[in-house]
Amino acid sequence: MSQPTPQDVSISTKPAVMDGLKGVVFTESKLSFIDGEKGILKYVGIPIQELAENSTYEETAFLLFHARLPSAAELSAFDAELKKRRAMPSGLTDLLRLYPKDLHPMHALRTAISSLAMFDSSADDTSQSGKLEKALNLTAQTATIIAALFRLQQSLEPVAPRTDLSHAANFLYMLHATEPSPEQARLFDIALILHADHGMNASTFTGIATASTLSDMYSSITSAIGSLKGPLHGGANEAVMDMLALIGTPENAEEFINAKLEKKEKIMGVGHAVYKFFDPRSRVLKEYAEVVANKHGKSVAYSTLEKVEEIVVARLGSRGIYPNVDFYSGVVYSDLGLPKSYFTPIFALSRVAGWTASIIEYTHKNSILRPTANYTGPAEAHWIPLEQR
Amino acid sequence: MSQPTPQDVSISTKPAVMDGLKGVVFTESKLSFIDGEKGILKYVGIPIQELAENSTYEETAFLLFHARLPSAAELSAFDAELKKRRAMPSGLTDLLRLYPKDLHPMHALRTAISSLAMFDSSADDTSQSGKLEKALNLTAQTATIIAALFRLQQSLEPVAPRTDLSHAANFLYMLHATEPSPEQARLFDIALILHADHGMNASTFTGIATASTLSDMYSSITSAIGSLKGPLHGGANEAVMDMLALIGTPENAEEFINAKLEKKEKIMGVGHAVYKFFDPRSRVLKEYAEVVANKHGKSVAYSTLEKVEEIVVARLGSRGIYPNVDFYSGVVYSDLGLPKSYFTPIFALSRVAGWTASIIEYTHKNSILRPTANYTGPAEAHWIPLEQR
Numbered sequence: 001m002s003q004p005t006p007q008d009v010s011i012s013t014k015p016a017v018m019d020g021l022k023g024v025v026f027t028e029s030k031l032s033f034i035d036g037e038k039g040i041l042k043y044v045g046i047p048i049q050e051l052a053e054n055s056t057y058e059e060t061a062f063l064l065f066h067a068r069l070p071s072a073a074e075l076s077a078f079d080a081e082l083k084k085r086r087a088m089p090s091g092l093t094d095l096l097r098l099y100p101k102d103l104h105p106m107h108a109l110r111t112a113i114s115s116l117a118m119f120d121s122s123a124d125d126t127s128q129s130g131k132l133e134k135a136l137n138l139t140a141q142t143a144t145i146i147a148a149l150f151r152l153q154q155s156l157e158p159v160a161p162r163t164d165l166s167h168a169a170n171f172l173y174m175l176h177a178t179e180p181s182p183e184q185a186r187l188f189d190i191a192l193i194l195h196a197d198h199g200m201n202a203s204t205f206t207g208i209a210t211a212s213t214l215s216d217m218y219s220s221i222t223s224a225i226g227s228l229k230g231p232l233h234g235g236a237n238e239a240v241m242d243m244l245a246l247i248g249t250p251e252n253a254e255e256f257i258n259a260k261l262e263k264k265e266k267i268m269g270v271g272h273a274v275y276k277f278f279d280p281r282s283r284v285l286k287e288y289a290e291v292v293a294n295k296h297g298k299s300v301a302y303s304t305l306e307k308v309e310e311i312v313v314a315r316l317g318s319r320g321i322y323p324n325v326d327f328y329s330g331v332v333y334s335d336l337g338l339p340k341s342y343f344t345p346i347f348a349l350s351r352v353a354g355w356t357a358s359i360i361e362y363t364h365k366n367s368i369l370r371p372t373a374n375y376t377g378p379a380e381a382h383w384i385p386l387e388q389r
Numbered sequence: 390m391s392q393p394t395p396q397d398v399s400i401s402t403k404p405a406v407m408d409g410l411k412g413v414v415f416t417e418s419k420l421s422f423i424d425g426e427k428g429i430l431k432y433v434g435i436p437i438q439e440l441a442e443n444s445t446y447e448e449t450a451f452l453l454f455h456a457r458l459p460s461a462a463e464l465s466a467f468d469a470e471l472k473k474r475r476a477m478p479s480g481l482t483d484l485l486r487l488y489p490k491d492l493h494p495m496h497a498l499r500t501a502i503s504s505l506a507m508f509d510s511s512a513d514d515t516s517q518s519g520k521l522e523k524a525l526n527l528t529a530q531t532a533t534i535i536a537a538l539f540r541l542q543q544s545l546e547p548v549a550p551r552t553d554l555s556h557a558a559n560f561l562y563m564l565h566a567t568e569p570s571p572e573q574a575r576l577f578d579i580a581l582i583l584h585a586d587h588g589m590n591a592s593t594f595t596g597i598a599t600a601s602t603l604s605d606m607y608s609s610i611t612s613a614i615g616s617l618k619g620p621l622h623g624g625a626n627e628a629v630m631d632m633l634a635l636i637g638t639p640e641n642a643e644e645f646i647n648a649k650l651e652k653k654e655k656i657m658g659v660g661h662a663v664y665k666f667f668d669p670r671s672r673v674l675k676e677y678a679e680v681v682a683n684k685h686g687k688s689v690a691y692s693t694l695e696k697v698e699e700i701v702v703a704r705l706g707s708r709g710i711y712p713n714v715d716f717y718s719g720v721v722y723s724d725l726g727l728p729k730s731y732f733t734p735i736f737a738l739s740r741v742a743g744w745t746a747s748i749i750e751y752t753h754k755n756s757i758l759r760p761t762a763n764y765t766g767p768a769e770a771h772w773i774p775l776e777q778r
Binding site for chain 1: 404406407409416417418419421422433434435436439440443459461480488492496499500506507512513588591592595598599600601602603604605608612614615621622623756757758759762763764766767768769774776
């Protein structure tokens with residue numbers, strides 16, 4: 001067989017490596033606007049605070065899917081579509097029953113979402129309308145699947161969804177088999193709104209990368225879940241809870257933080273790659289967590305967190321380090337009866353709207369994502385017989 | 390709740406959109422070297438032709454995992470490790486039995502690989518040695534899973550792997566429950582070598598994007614499979630077979646190609662985003678396919694393909710359009726008794742070595758992949774009460 005001639009590798013000036021693709025623009029988007037310096041997050045131009053105060057997760061999902069607010073009739077139709085899709089295919093329940101009870105919920109969720117394709121006869125419809133259809137399916141079903149996984153792992157029967165409850169209230173109902181209070185449902189709704197989208201974060205980007213080969217929505221969201229699972233992405237609010245457990249009570253906070261700073265160790269839930277001021281989502285969560293705390297009682301974790309925030313802002317605020325969204329979300333979820341190991345699945349439960357919306361937007365004018373690497377291996381090497389190595 | 394002030398959106402010069410991230414370098418790699426102009430592909434500096442002629446898939450996988458050829462002892466230990474991992478966990482077989490028989494094999498494979506995490510108690514070990522361990526697991530198991538899916542979909546019992554056969558021969562054995570001829574096994578081995586890696590293609594990149602959040606190997610390879618499923622990536626060799634079925638016999642080739650060119654329609658399996666000369670993999674495949682054809686008889690599809698190549702090179706070669714790897718691989722697989730719907734899973738069966746090797750290499754000096762988008766939505770919008778919309 002002919003061999004290539006040696007001149008094929010030339011010493012040339014190699015292009016710069018764009019580490020982590022930081023700052024590299026690969027598309028346009030009408031969805032999230034983020035100003036990290038000023039602590040601003042908007043969805044389709046609407047400040048996140050206004051949405052948290054007035055909107056619902058359902059309306060926010062419509063906003064992301066269609067890049068505008070719905071009319072009353074549209075919202076009602078959209079809500080009905082989501083409700084219609086809540087019930088889990090019985091075949092999927094059969095599969096979930098075979099999952100080991102101690103399986104990491106994100107392995108379980110990723111596998112369950114991948115399995116959903118089995119129960120959709122038009123799973124491979126990648127037309128724009130087909131993708132919107134899958135987006136509705138995935139948004140509705142992710143909630144039902146997470147609740148079912150949660151219950152099965154505790155040897156409890158899954159609870160069938162209700163259609164007289166909001167997305168947020170129904171999820172808490174499916175989880176605990178009891179209706180949440182209106183304040184609890186609203187707080188969870190707000191948490192879902194706040195996490196629904198956030199620019200080209202790693203999981204959204206991974207979902208888009210998958211979709212860019214014109215693969216289907218189930219493949220793409222499965223990829224996004226796999227990416228979210230990583231501790232550099234989801235999971236930071238779990239770490240905040242671990243830290244709070246170590247601190248114990250508010251009066252220990254000062255000593256704990258001082259020791260951390262002295263050892264130059266990271267304090268969990270503070271600082272953000274993008275935000276150099278208060279993460280606007282943390283402000284909203286704190287405000288509403290306060291409302292629920294005032295009604296249902298302030299947990300020790302919540303009181304400890306308030307103290308930690310006070311110290312952190314005083315000590316690190318001048319360096320652009322402020323509490324981020326993970327700082328409060330863990331305590332909020334915990335106070336709503338959600339176990340730590342389900343915090344990342346709950347992130348997915350919300351972000352699925354942003355993932356699917358971003359994929360629909362990107363693939364409308366699709367380009368397959370295929371960056372490159374600078375080759376740093378041997379210029380010329382040859383296969384050598386085993387006995388000569 | 391306080392509202393942001395309107396000055397937060399300024400009209401600024403936006404950075405250029407790097408469409409498809411084409412030409413953007415995001416990392417360094419010692420694995421593949423590709424010169425598309427000259428039709429060169431090397432793994433760790435070794436021309437693909439030399440590997441096809443002398444190496445095995447097992448040795449090539451070692452080369453990719455360790456960026457060097459193994460010693461005889463290392464190769465034998467590596468081979469033993471792969472063989473040890475061939476048998477499928479029985480719990481996974483139970484799950485596969487529940488998959489619908491008409492499920493797209495790529496949905497099935499993606500879900501099965503995601504499920505593999507259930508049967509690995511150290512699935513989340515993302516240390517470098519842990520990832521190498523998972524890479525071995527995934528390389529061995531992907532073959533067993535694909536063969537089992539293939540048989541279950543035809544209501545046949547899965548065939549247990551043998552440890553006295555090579556990776557390639559064992560796969561064909563598990564598929565058909567009969568041992569392939571040495572020539573068939575060797576041809577399939579070569580096809581696996583040729584597809585094992587190819588730079589930062591979309592599925593490798595998607596796997597890396599997932600791993601860049603420090604997510605686990607099962608998540609990452611699940612993502613890669615979802616990406617490969619897209620028709621812009623895997624699946625082109627299926628389209629070649631469809632074209633050959635339309636042409637029928639060699640004597641119809643000229644008329645068919647002429648009609649296609651006149652209508653400016655795409656001819657499947659020719660032209661490549663990177664190669665502007667013969668795709669070196671297509672040359673190797675052709676040569677070995679010839680050996681098998683001479684022994685087992687030349688199929689009509691193979692003869693038709695030869696004729697199509699002759700016409701295409703004469704008519705389009707001057708424009709840099711040559712047969713690519715997909716041009717021959719479909720006929721090779723088909724002549725080895727593989728159905729068209731399993732061509733993309735077989736691509737995964739080979740590429741899993743390149744995926745896992747690339748992830749191990751990238752995450753050694755990891756940066757989370759988080760590019761950005763130019764915001765093109767409304768600069769300022771507000772939530773409006775439903776009755777005012």
